[in-house]
Amino acid sequence: MSAEQRSEAEQERRRRVVQLGSAAAFLAVVVVAVLIVIGQSQSDGGDTNLEGADVVRQDLDGIPQQGLTLGDPGAPVTLVEFGDLQCPVCKGFAEEVIPEVIDSRVRGGEAKIEFRNFTIISEESIPAAAAAIAAGEQGRGWDFIELFYRNQGIERSGYVTDDFLTEIARGAGVPDIERWDTDRQNRRVLAAVSAQTAEAERLGLEGTPSFAVEGPATKGLEVPGFLESPAEIEAAIDSASG
Amino acid sequence: MPAAAEGRLRAVAVFVATLGIAVATYIAIAESDGGAPACFAGGGGCETVAESSHSELAGVNVAVIGIAGYLALLAAALLRGDGARLAGFAFALIGFGYSVYLTWLELFVIDAICQWCVASAILMTLLFALNAVRMVRYVGKPP
Numbered sequence: 001m002s003a004e005q006r007s008e009a010e011q012e013r014r015r016r017v018v019q020l021g022s023a024a025a026f027l028a029v030v031v032v033a034v035l036i037v038i039g040q041s042q043s044d045g046g047d048t049n050l051e052g053a054d055v056v057r058q059d060l061d062g063i064p065q066q067g068l069t070l071g072d073p074g075a076p077v078t079l080v081e082f083g084d085l086q087c088p089v090c091k092g093f094a095e096e097v098i099p100e101v102i103d104s105r106v107r108g109g110e111a112k113i114e115f116r117n118f119t120i121i122s123e124e125s126i127p128a129a130a131a132a133i134a135a136g137e138q139g140r141g142w143d144f145i146e147l148f149y150r151n152q153g154i155e156r157s158g159y160v161t162d163d164f165l166t167e168i169a170r171g172a173g174v175p176d177i178e179r180w181d182t183d184r185q186n187r188r189v190l191a192a193v194s195a196q197t198a199e200a201e202r203l204g205l206e207g208t209p210s211f212a213v214e215g216p217a218t219k220g221l222e223v224p225g226f227l228e229s230p231a232e233i234e235a236a237i238d239s240a241s242g
Numbered sequence: 243m244p245a246a247a248e249g250r251l252r253a254v255a256v257f258v259a260t261l262g263i264a265v266a267t268y269i270a271i272a273e274s275d276g277g278a279p280a281c282f283a284g285g286g287g288c289e290t291v292a293e294s295s296h297s298e299l300a301g302v303n304v305a306v307i308g309i310a311g312y313l314a315l316l317a318a319a320l321l322r323g324d325g326a327r328l329a330g331f332a333f334a335l336i337g338f339g340y341s342v343y344l345t346w347l348e349l350f351v352i353d354a355i356c357q358w359c360v361a362s363a364i365l366m367t368l369l370f371a372l373n374a375v376r377m378v379r380y381v382g383k384p385p
Contacts, residue, residue, distance in 0.1 A: 012382075013381070013382035013383065014382075016381060016382045017377065017378055017381045017382060020324070020328050020377075020381060021328070021331065021377055021378070021381070024328045024329075024331050024332040024335070024377070025331075025332075025335055027332055028331075028332045028333075028335035028336045028339065029335075029339065031336045032335075032336055032339035032340050032343070035299065035336075035340055035343075036340075036343050038299055038300055039296060039299055039343075050294065050352070051353065052353075053290045053293070053352075053353070053354065054286060054287075054290055054353060054354055057286045057289070057290070058286075170293050170294075171290075171293055171294070173289070173293060
């Protein structure tokens, strides 16, 4: 084969590389696009971007949980937070106030925090509350609550869908999602939501979040008034401990 | 000797694809019971990624899809001829493109990095480079 023939053959080969390579690249791009579209479409129906999962994990790391109670079960003081998962003020507390209290009073075992549902915003608050209780039955109640707040949507906007709740439960690390899904629709769990809200009304609470404390220096569960800063909550805990 | 040079390229691709299968298999096994791969740096990045909805595609664990991709790339590296060269390039481009997307999800959507996913993305990038060179240099030449 002469040099000219070799050159022509190489040029022909290069044309073939460009043609076949372009076809292969086009096919690959289409496949990747389809994979991405499938991935994105399964994210629809709720905020699957789950913000703050790492922060929640760090905040709660190493602290025992039982039901919706965070902290040492034997802690002398119980701080009860009545909250509505749809409540934007509660979200603010979850992000700005409660973490300080967890660090200063709960982590050391002086107090435990119990979350109770006070579903006052809309009907959507009820399945959210039931989902939190069901997550609590698998030891992930506080992960669920904290993660819900960090991914909260606009109240009464319809964002509290089954997909959204499932996504939060997965992100919260609920071990058995099928069991959680059954539990959250269970009459017993829904009755617990109603009972917690009824208790808040009985205590005369009018908004969320509201706090109550119980400890050696209190007569049962007492409502110390509106608490809005870590210092005020810590003072209420210290006062209840005697 | 072009065949010998392509042989070396294929041998490296076989090695990298085998590593990829090992990494993806480890991730798939670690996540099979609802767990997560062990992240050596700590920080819970692997758990966060494993628990994310993006760890599955149409109900299938992404690591399992990765195993299938690496197996296809291994087969392409083991076979000779233009069909294998082009298929290897196409599979590697799919894997590379999807790895870029998954890395973007980790950085900007999930807000967590899993070292094993990063390792897989690096291996997929290497395979893309190897298969691109193989296609450009050897398509149209004797096996």
